[in-house]
Amino acid sequence: MKVSVILPIYNAERYLAECLNSLLAQTMRDFEILAVNDGSADKSGERLNAYAEKDARIKARHFNKNYGEPRAVHHAWREAQGEYLARMDNDDICLPERFAAQVNYLDANSARVSVLGSNMQAFGATQLTTDVPLSDADIKANLAVRGPIS
Secondary structure, eight states, X not given: OOEEEEEEESSOTTTHHHHHHHHHTOSOOOEEEEEEEEXXXXXXXXXXXXXXHHOTTEEXXXXXXXXXXXXXXXXXXXXXXXXXXXXXXXXXOOOTTHHHHHHHHHHHTTTTOSOOOOOOEEOTTOOEEOOOOOSHHHHHHHHHHHOSOO
């Protein structure tokens, strides 16, 4: 397994199909999705189960109440089998080449890179593009100030 995708879910019924469809459309196919439904009050759990029934790469886990994103992420992290971890939010979509590009970069630079990131573009009512740290050193410096990844 090359990539384990950590996907915490909370009341994401509105966005979950787009999120999962973008993951399943990846050109690189060697990944698992560790999706943790963190006690959603909407139909997120049902939608997640429907996707998991159709694609064995989706591992659906359900909490009976909302514990918060850090606990859901940690739960998925413990189950991860992939060489690399990819973090995804339940209201995000990713381009089809995301994993292929990130894995190729990490494989080619494994001696000097342990974490990488990418910018994001908001769409819909809000139009913005982030300017976040992208290099290994900049991400680590930002994490030292901001705290661990959730």
